[in-house]
Amino acid sequence: MQYRRFGKTGLQLSVFSVGTMRSLSTAEIFTKTVSAAIDRGINHIETARGYGQSELLLGQTLQQLGAATRDRLIITTKIPPTADAASMAAQIDESLQRLQIDAIDCLAVHGINTPEHLAWVQAPEGCMAALQAAQQAGKIRHIGFSTHGSLELITAAINTGLFAFVNLHYYAFFRRHEPAVKLAQQHDLGVFIISPADKGGLLYTPPARLRELCAPFEPLHLTYRWLLSQPAVTTLSIGPAAPDELAYPLAVCDRTESLNAAEVAALARLEAAAQETLGSDRCQQCYACLPCPESINIPEVLRLRNLAVAYDMAEYGQYRYRMFENAGHWFSGRKGNRCTDCGDCLPRCPSELPIPELLRDAHQRLNGPDRRRLWG
Structure with a gap:
């Protein structure tokens, strides 16, 4: 496993992170999956108060793993933007209770997706006031945001200077947000890529034509390599539902160097095939x-x-x-x-x-x- 500095947080994150949005059938499987990820070198676990019982299950797992393991991990949770500071403050305390930890390493405003959401963050009595107060009190260490919004909105949020990291969509098959990734790097923000296997193309089950064009590489591994070859990208989210789902995505966890000639050629084949097939359409x-x-x-x-x-x-x-x-x-x-x-x-x-x-x-x-x- 390779590790990268998560922007101005200064944290060293594994280049793969376990995201817990995907349903895990039981508490036992949740704990086994997180434990297996840690054994493979993953040190960043991401959850959210909106992910069902995920915060509770992660809190129980952390208690089972013990303080020594907790101290080696970086925990991120996410809370939606609120128009008032009081609502955010209450939700921070609830997340701390569910997670059974003294401090949240990284707290992301979950879903700055509209200009209204960003306005709530920036308002004097908005949710950022609560986040900064919690940070000063030692309840959270670093503040970031996740987004499914437009490039223009992401750029505006980065330019506020309020955040230390960003979670966003950026894939080999969706490059619209490349300027935002570059801007984040200029502002020294950590960059967390949301679900590149699933949202990036359902790449666990690629169609035969895509596999043929990417050969000798698996489409999943090629898109991971495309992302990890970019120094601005810190970590990629994976969402295993069981321990045995870790091996396939982590096959390239030690590959963060520049793309080699064969990988560049495979990406060029994809481009050529798209142009040939789609033509003027x-x-x-x-x-x-x-x-x-x-x-x-x-x-x-x-x-x-x-x-x-x-x-x-x-x-x-x-x-x-x-x-x-x-x-x-x-x-x-x-x-x-x-x-x-x-x-x-x-x-x-x-x-x-x-x-x-x-x-x-x-x-x-x-x-x-x-x-x-x-x-x-």
Whole structure:
């Protein structure tokens, strides 16, 4: 296992972190999984008050493992932004009680996803006042934020200077947030990548075409290597549901060097295949089409279409697409079938894409039954 400095926190984090959002069937399996991760060199465990019983289970596990093990671990929990300091203060105390620890190493404001959320943080009587008071009292050590928001919002949050780390989406198949990662590095923020296996492409179960294009590498390992080759990235989240699910993702835990020639060639094959397959219908992800009068998240809809057409990643596309209109500010925007053919986006697209036509095609390929999220 390799370790990296988590920005201005000064903490040395393992380049893989255990995230506990994924359901673990029993307290016993939870403890065994966390213990196995620690045995493999992982020293960072991430939870949230919104992850069901995760904080309670982690607290019980820490008690079983003992003080010596706790002292070697870095614990992160996350609490949603609140408009007032009192609510945040109460929730910090509740998380400390559940976790059964004296101090939370890293506390992230969970989901700065809208301008309103950032305004709550910055308000004189908002949640940052409670976070800073708790920090001064020794209840928490470092303050950061997680986000599913836009690049512009993430940039604005980093530029406040209020945070020491950021949890965000950034993957080989989603590079929109590269400027935010670079900005975080300039501000010396630690960078935690949210679920690159799952949110980054359902890469535990890749389609045959994607595996063929990535060969001799597994798609999962190639995207991990792409991330870990970037010094600005500190740690990647994995979400094992049992100890035996650790071996596959951690196969590259010692590989943080620059990409080698074979890895670069595999990524080039992916790019060439996308261009050949999509041709003039390929969305270049410039975001010039926004805003849409119908609030369709045009770039994301077309990104999912790109992946489905180019790499047969239809299952992933369907998984993400059905979150539109079903996950609130955690996955903003409306589905492609909401297009009214108003044409506002057409003159703004530098690729001159037939956007309404592509939105309908994406909807036909990717729409499926609504499903509830694991946590709300």
